[in-house]
Amino acid sequence: MADTARTRLQQAAVTLFRDKGFDSTTAAEIAALAGVTERTFFRHFADKREVLFDGQAVLLEALRSAIENVPQDVPPLQTLFRVFRSVVPILDANRPFSQPRQAVISATPALQERELAKMAALAEALAQALRGRGVTDDRATYAAQVGMAVFAHVTLAWLEEATPSLGDRLDRAERDLADLM
Amino acid sequence: MADTARTRLQQAAVTLFRDKGFDSTTAAEIAALAGVTERTFFRHFADKREVLFDGQAVLLEALRSAIENVPQDVPPLQTLFRVFRSVVPILDANRPFSQPRQAVISATPALQERELAKMAALAEALAQALRGRGVTDDRATYAAQVGMAVFAHVTLAWLEEATPSLGDRLDRAERDLADLM
DNA sequence: AGCTTGATGTCAGTGACTGACAAGGGGAGG
DNA sequence: CCTCCCCTTGTCAGTCACTGACATCAAGCT
Numbered sequence: 001m002a003d004t005a006r007t008r009l010q011q012a013a014v015t016l017f018r019d020k021g022f023d024s025t026t027a028a029e030i031a032a033l034a035g036v037t038e039r040t041f042f043r044h045f046a047d048k049r050e051v052l053f054d055g056q057a058v059l060l061e062a063l064r065s066a067i068e069n070v071p072q073d074v075p076p077l078q079t080l081f082r083v084f085r086s087v088v089p090i091l092d093a094n095r096p097f098s099q100p101r102q103a104v105i106s107a108t109p110a111l112q113e114r115e116l117a118k119m120a121a122l123a124e125a126l127a128q129a130l131r132g133r134g135v136t137d138d139r140a141t142y143a144a145q146v147g148m149a150v151f152a153h154v155t156l157a158w159l160e161e162a163t164p165s166l167g168d169r170l171d172r173a174e175r176d177l178a179d180l181m
Numbered sequence: 182m183a184d185t186a187r188t189r190l191q192q193a194a195v196t197l198f199r200d201k202g203f204d205s206t207t208a209a210e211i212a213a214l215a216g217v218t219e220r221t222f223f224r225h226f227a228d229k230r231e232v233l234f235d236g237q238a239v240l241l242e243a244l245r246s247a248i249e250n251v252p253q254d255v256p257p258l259q260t261l262f263r264v265f266r267s268v269v270p271i272l273d274a275n276r277p278f279s280q281p282r283q284a285v286i287s288a289t290p291a292l293q294e295r296e297l298a299k300m301a302a303l304a305e306a307l308a309q310a311l312r313g314r315g316v317t318d319d320r321a322t323y324a325a326q327v328g329m330a331v332f333a334h335v336t337l338a339w340l341e342e343a344t345p346s347l348g349d350r351l352d353r354a355e356r357d358l359a360d361l362m
Numbered sequence: 363a364g365c366t367t368g369a370t371g372t373c374a375g376t377g378a379c380t381g382a383c384a385a386g387g388g389g390a391g392g
Numbered sequence: 393c394c395t396c397c398c399c400t401t402g403t404c405a406g407t408c409a410c411t412g413a414c415a416t417c418a419a420g421c422t
Contacts, residue, residue: 005369005370026407026408026409027408027409027410028408036370036371037370037371037372038409038410039370039371039372039373039410039411040369040370040371042409042410042411043369043370046410047409047410048408048409048410075361076361077361077362109298112298112301113294113295113297113298114294116294116297116298116301117290117293117294117297120293120297136357138334138353138354138357139357139360139361141334142327142330142331142334142354142357142358142361143361145326145327145330145331145334146323146326146327146330146361149323149326149327149330150323150326153319153322153323153326172319173319173323176317176319176320176323177323177362178362179320180256180257180258180320180323180324180327181258181358181359181362186400186401207376207377207378208377208378208379209377209378217401217402218401218402218403219378219379220379220380220401220402220403220404221400221401221402223378223379223380224400224401227379228378228379229377229378229379
């Protein structure tokens with residue numbers, strides 16, 4: 001988290017996106033506010049949207065490793081809920097940063113699109129992990145997608161409104177899901 | 182489906198994307214092949230990707246109206262599966278067009294991103310419809326997302342490989358889903 | 363000191379997309 | 393038949409996202 005060009009760019013981006021909106025801030029403006037050139041911006045981030053989606057990589061690794069600590073005999077969906085609960089502390093710690101970021105995303109269709117892509121990647125990673133634990137191909141896909149859908153919806157609601165807590169919301173979601181079947 | 186500029190643009194786009202790839206075909210090339218100017222392309226489609234995502238609107242309406250014909254007392258997920266089965270004939274009829282289109286999408290990350298966004302919109306529409314039938318807010322969201330995830334996965338697999346039929350695949354998916362819980 | 367490596371700056375170019383304005387063609391009403 | 397109007401398209405100029413090629417410069421290694 002040093003004061004590197006990369007992190008300055010990320011902070012500048014959130015600030016400008018929040019103040020002027022995503023569409024009407026140029027990559028050059030972000031770079032200027034961060035004290036670098038536009039070219040440097042694109043060296044750090046593949047495109048203008050990507051500047052907001054770095055945490056996903058961290059989250060992905062957290063989820064990947066968390067899944068290892070769940071006994072193999074726990075059924076797939078239940079496994080995922082345990083994994084989600086295990087990353088709650090991380091999300092809690094990041095809420096101050098995540099909240100304004102999510103506000104920007106929620107206000108910008110182009111960014112929501114990217115977020116969906118990231119969620120899909122996360123879901124695919126979870127599915128892979130489940131397959132590694134002996135879950136059938138399709139079932140792993142379904143479990144991962146269902147899990148991610150719930151996880152995304154719950155965290156989004158929790159970023160808009162801090163209470164109830166993430167844990168409580170997950171409990172409730174798990175019950176809702178059970179009712180559904 | 183007349184021979185309008187719009188449809189010519191769509192056909193030209195699929196052709197060129199298939200032959201040269203999405204990234205290395207320009208909007209101007211598509212327009213030229215369709216016999217119009219680049220400006221006309223962007224009058225018909227908000228952006229270069231959107232030229233491939235028109236059918237979604239038709240599908241959405243089909244799903245919307247199909248849901249009306251399911252008795253209110255059928256539980257949510259089961260409702261959705263009935264709805265999906267009811268649009269199978271439409272999808273069957275469109276397979277010749279959908280298949281090459283999907284091949285292009287599957288080969289292009291930028292297009293997959295857009296497809297996810299369209300699916301999310303479809304899911305939201307289904308959720309709305311379910312809420313209109315008295316399903317609780319969150320449960321409607323979950324049911325719709327679960328349903329769409331399965332529907333998307335099933336149709337994708339079916340576009341890659343025509344047999345088993347869509348109906349059979351839906352049956353199997355429904356069973357897989359039940360197992361999951 | 364000399365060399366290498368990684369991050370940054372500079373510059374020129376391509377292509378997606380937009381706004382403003384003009385032009386043509388067919389249909390409705392006189 | 394003429395005229396007005398609307399809808400679609402063409403033209404042109406401009407902004408901005410993004411890229412490749414090359415130069416610079418500081419930090420660490422030998």
